[in-house]
Amino acid sequence: MAACLLYRVIRFAGIQVYRSSFTTCFPPARCVMSSPLKIDFVSDVSCPWCVVGLYGLTRALEILRDEVRAEISFQPFELNPKMGPEGQNITEHITEKYGSTPEQSQKNREMIRARGAELGFAFRTDANSRIYNTFDAHRLLHWAALEGLQLPLKEALFKAYFSDGGNPSDPVQLAQIAQSVGLDRQRAEAILASDEFANAVREEEQRWLSRGVNSVPTVVFNGQYAVTGGQPVETFVGAIRQIMSEAKGGTVS
Numbered sequence: 001m002a003a004c005l006l007y008r009v010i011r012f013a014g015i016q017v018y019r020s021s022f023t024t025c026f027p028p029a030r031c032v033m034s035s036p037l038k039i040d041f042v043s044d045v046s047c048p049w050c051v052v053g054l055y056g057l058t059r060a061l062e063i064l065r066d067e068v069r070a071e072i073s074f075q076p077f078e079l080n081p082k083m084g085p086e087g088q089n090i091t092e093h094i095t096e097k098y099g100s101t102p103e104q105s106q107k108n109r110e111m112i113r114a115r116g117a118e119l120g121f122a123f124r125t126d127a128n129s130r131i132y133n134t135f136d137a138h139r140l141l142h143w144a145a146l147e148g149l150q151l152p153l154k155e156a157l158f159k160a161y162f163s164d165g166g167n168p169s170d171p172v173q174l175a176q177i178a179q180s181v182g183l184d185r186q187r188a189e190a191i192l193a194s195d196e197f198a199n200a201v202r203e204e205e206q207r208w209l210s211r212g213v214n215s216v217p218t219v220v221f222n223g224q225y226a227v228t229g230g231q232p233v234e235t236f237v238g239a240i241r242q243i244m245s246e247a248k249g250g251t252v253s
Contacts, residue, residue, distance in 0.1 A: 035244055037068045040220040042075040042213050045134040045157045045168045048112045048123060052230030053217035054154070055119035060236035068244060073145065074154050076138040076205050077216045080131060085169055087130040102127065115230065122163045132161075132169040139197045140178055140188060142204075152181040222247065 041057070043050035061070050080093075094105045106127065113123040137157055144153040156177050160166035166173050171192040178188035191197065208218075219227045219236075221243045227236065 034065075034067055034069045035247070037070045037240065037244065038222050039070050039072045040075050040223070041072055042077050042208050042218040042220065043216045044077050044079045045137045045154075045161060046131055047079055047216050048116075048125070048162060049230035050217040051121055051123075051158045051162060052112065052115045052119065053219065054158070055116075055121055056231050056233045057219060057236050059119065059233040060240060063233070063237055064240055068240060072151060074141055074150050075208055076141070076201050077208065077213065077218075078134055078138070078205065079216070080133065081135065083131060083133040085133060087132040087167070087169065090125065090129045090131050091127045093131045116162075119233075121158075124163050124165065129165065130167075132167055134168050135198075135201070136171065136174060136192055137168045138201045138205075139191060140174055140183075142197045142201050143188075143191055144178070144181075144183060147183060149181055149183055153178065153183065156181050 039057070041054065043054070057072075061068070091102050091105050094100045094108075095102070100108070109123070109125060116123040141150055141153055141157075144150040157168060160173065160177050161168050166177075168174065171189070174192055175185050175188040179185040213226075215228060217228070217230065221227070221240065225239075225243050227239050231239075
C-alpha cells in the first residue's frame with residue numbers, strides 16, 4: 001500500500017497509456033465549461049491510501065472547478081490477487097507481506113485514520129480486521145463504468161470495507177452495495193455468479209502493470225503524468241495546475 005507522501009509528477013514519456021472509454025465527469029455540473037483533464041485512478045478497494053488519495057483528488061477538483069473539468073476512470077489493481085475467499089487477519093497479513101510489527105501496523109492505522117478524518121472519511125479498521133480478495137469488486141466497477149456509476153460505487157465500496165467492516169469479496173454484500181448506488185441488483189448478482197468482465201479486468205490490470213504501475217494509488221493525468229501515493233489536497237491542486245499549464249504551452253517540473 002503506497003504511503004508515498006512526497007510530491008512526484010512522473011512523465012509517462014513515450015508510453016501509450018490505456019484508458020477506459022467510460023468515465024465519470026467531476027464535478028458533475030461542470031462538464032461543459034473549462035479545460036478538459038482525463039484522469040486514470042489506478043487503485044484497489046482494500047488500499048487505505050487509495051481512499052486518502054481519492055478524497056484528496058476530488059477535493060482538489062472542487063477547488064479547481066472553474067479551471068478544469070475532469071473525467072475520472074477507475075482502473076483495477078489487486079494488492080493481493082492470490083488471497084483466498086476467507087481472507088486474512090490484517091495484522092498477520094501486514095507482518096508477513098511487509099515485515100511490519102504489530103506496533104508499526106497500529107501506528108500506521110492511526111496515521112491513516114487521522115488523514116481520513118481530515119477529509120471527512122471514517123476509517124474504523126483495527127487489529128482484528130481482515131484483508132480480502134477484491135477481484136469481484138473490480139468486475140463490478142468495470143460494469144459500473146458502463147452504467148455511469150463508477151465513482152459512487154467506488155466510494156460505497158471504500159465505505160463498506162473501511163468504515164463498516166464489510167467483506168468486498170462476498171457476493172451478497174457486493175450486490176447490496178451495487179444496489180445502494182442505483183445499480184440493478186439482479187444484474188449485479190448475475191455478474192457475480194459468472195465470469196463476466198473477468199477477462200476485461202485482467203487485461204486492464206496487465207496493461208497498467210506493463211506501464212510500470214506497481215503501487216497504488218497511482219493517478220495518471222492525460223495519459224502522460226502520474227502522481228503516486230495518498231497525497232494531500234494541495235499537492236493535487238499544484239500538480240493539476242502544472243499539468244494544465246504544460247497543456248497550454250508551459251512546463252511541468
